[in-house]
Structures are given as C-alpha cells and as structure tokens.
Amino acid sequence: MSAVADVVLSPAQERERFRGGLVRSTAGLAPGHAQANLIIVPRELAFDVLLFAQRNPKPCPVLGVLDAGETTGPLLSGGDIRTDVPRYVVYEDGREVARPTDITAFWREDLVTFMLGCSFTFEGALQASGIPVAHVDQGVNVPMYRTSRRCEPAGSLSGPLVVSMRPIPADRVADAVRITSRYPAVHGAPVHVGDPAALGIGDLGAPDFGDPVRIAPGEIPVFWACGVTPQAAVMESRPPFAICHAPGHMLVTDARDADYQVP
Structure with a gap:
C-alpha cells in the first residue's frame, strides 16, 4: 500500500479522492464508516431489483435507494454517485462494456440507484x-x-x-x-x-x-x-443496461458502522 493509503480520511475526503481519479480497493478506508455495493438500473427494472433484494436479503441488504435521476442522498451528503466510487462496471445485455472511473457519460435521468450493505463494514x-x-x-x-x-x-x-x-x-x-x-x-x-x-x-x-x-x-x-451477487444476476439475466461498482471498489458512505450493529 502507498503511504497515502495509511492516512485516515473522512468518507467525504475519500470520495473526493475518487472523484479526482484515485483507483483502489476501498477495504480499510474511512474506518468506522459503512461501505456500500451499487446496482444502478433503469426505472423499469427497479422493481425487479428491489424484489430480488427482498427475497435474498443476506447478499442484498438494502441500505438506501436514490430515485430516478437522483445523484446524491443522505448516505453521501454533498457527493455524486456518478463520480464518487473508484471504479464502476457498465453492462449492456449482461456483458461488461466499460470499467470507467466516472459514469457521467453513461448517466440517464431514468436510472435508479440501489446501495447495498458491504462486509467491509x-x-x-x-x-x-x-x-x-x-x-x-x-x-x-x-x-x-x-x-x-x-x-x-x-x-x-x-x-x-x-x-x-x-x-x-x-x-x-x-x-x-x-x-x-x-x-x-x-x-x-x-x-x-x-x-x-x-x-x-x-x-x-x-x-x-x-x-x-x-x-x-x-x-x-x-x-x-456478498453484494456482488446482483452483478452475477445481471451477467446471467442480461438486462439491456445496468451499472455496478467494480468488485471491491465500494461507495464509502457517511453512515457509521455502529448504525448497522445490533446488540
């Protein structure tokens, strides 16, 4: 690991680094804060994703959802879901077509973002x-x-x-x-x-x-x-379009780990 990886930064600071082009696994970053998997799909597929998560809560625990076209929310206050993850995977018909560090060029106003729990937490x-x-x-x-x-x-x-x-x-x-x-x-x-x-x-x-x-x-x-389970479903089921995080390259959220701990 580089020396910069050992510096303890806030979630917002980590997201700023990713927005600036840093690409790395997010394991161990922003200690004490939860991380999240992503699956971003057109509105017409959103109910299927939500139902899939409800039926498979162990691999797909939903932490938050951004409505169609929304790019920020309480889990990433002041952030942008299109730029604040170190790497994404873009799928068309279940095939990987790109691994960008910024999905602004792929963004559509009908896209719904699901943020799922991650074991890094x-x-x-x-x-x-x-x-x-x-x-x-x-x-x-x-x-x-x-x-x-x-x-x-x-x-x-x-x-x-x-x-x-x-x-x-x-x-x-x-x-x-x-x-x-x-x-x-x-x-x-x-x-x-x-x-x-x-x-x-x-x-x-x-x-x-x-x-x-x-x-x-x-x-x-x-x-x-693992929250990569929805990506495996995308690869198998071949919906026309979906965007996910690159495995291990998570959304670092503002939520605390303790928010998800039960007695």
Whole structure:
C-alpha cells in the first residue's frame, strides 16, 4: 500500500479522492464508516431489483435507494454517485462494456440507484477483536466466488449466490461468527465455514472477482454472502443496461458502522 493509503480520511475526503481519479480497493478506508455495493438500473427494472433484494436479503441488504435521476442522498451528503466510487462496471445485455472511473457519460435521468450493505463494514470490528483480515493485511482486494447456491429469482433477475472469503484462525472462527452476526444489514454471519467444495468452489486460488489471499496454516476459509451477487444476476439475466461498482471498489458512505450493529 502507498503511504497515502495509511492516512485516515473522512468518507467525504475519500470520495473526493475518487472523484479526482484515485483507483483502489476501498477495504480499510474511512474506518468506522459503512461501505456500500451499487446496482444502478433503469426505472423499469427497479422493481425487479428491489424484489430480488427482498427475497435474498443476506447478499442484498438494502441500505438506501436514490430515485430516478437522483445523484446524491443522505448516505453521501454533498457527493455524486456518478463520480464518487473508484471504479464502476457498465453492462449492456449482461456483458461488461466499460470499467470507467466516472459514469457521467453513461448517466440517464431514468436510472435508479440501489446501495447495498458491504462486509467491509464489519471488518473493523473483527480487527478490533484481534482477528486478522487477510486481504487488508496483504494489500489486495477481497476474494469473491460464484457458488453453486442459487438465489431466489425475482421478475427478470436470477443468478447464483456470490460469497467473499476471509481465512480465520481456527480458534477465532466462533468469535468471527458472533461478531459479524451483529451486523445483519451488511451480510451478518457467514453462510459457510470450511470446505469450499460444499459451495461448488473448486479453487480458492482462482476467485471469480478480487484477488487470491494467502491462507496460513491453522486458518479456515470462512464465507460471507456478498453484494456482488446482483452483478452475477445481471451477467446471467442480461438486462439491456445496468451499472455496478467494480468488485471491491465500494461507495464509502457517511453512515457509521455502529448504525448497522445490533446488540
């Protein structure tokens, strides 16, 4: 990581850096503040996305929605959803057509933005309890995998569950489950612990999104539902147009992690 990555900045300052062209994974940035996945779709697809999220709340917890044409809101006060994420992915008919750092040129007044909970939000709580977070420690993007588990379809959308993986020391797995279960709005407790083959994952060293991480002796792979799941649904269902965040390149919001913690 560069020295600038170690400076603690506010969410607004981080968004300003992204607006200025900085491209990097947002893991570990603006500690204490929640991060969000994005899926931006035309108004006619918005109900299908909302229904998909309602039927699949573990990977798709909705933190906020911007109405058609809106570019800012309470989660990014003074920000602009078109410029304040480090990298986006633009899809046409389910195919990736661009990975811009600014989607102003793609913007339409009928676009509705969904902001979904992100597991980066609970990583600070894991670290505060002495549980290592491998991708942060290793300076890479979190590994994410398509699984063999199917989400419940909604309208025109269907697709597989996507998970993120963090290797956890065996004697701290129960603690990791307990800590993350207190954050149901940002995926909550893991969906699986241990053998990746049970999720249909053949090779932990070849994630579908993000980067592989080193797994130390005595560590067990632990899998959480991931907000890239809607992107997998877009790729499978092939709607005419959608914009998402690039995996691991999240919206850093003004909300506090504690806002999503339950007793």
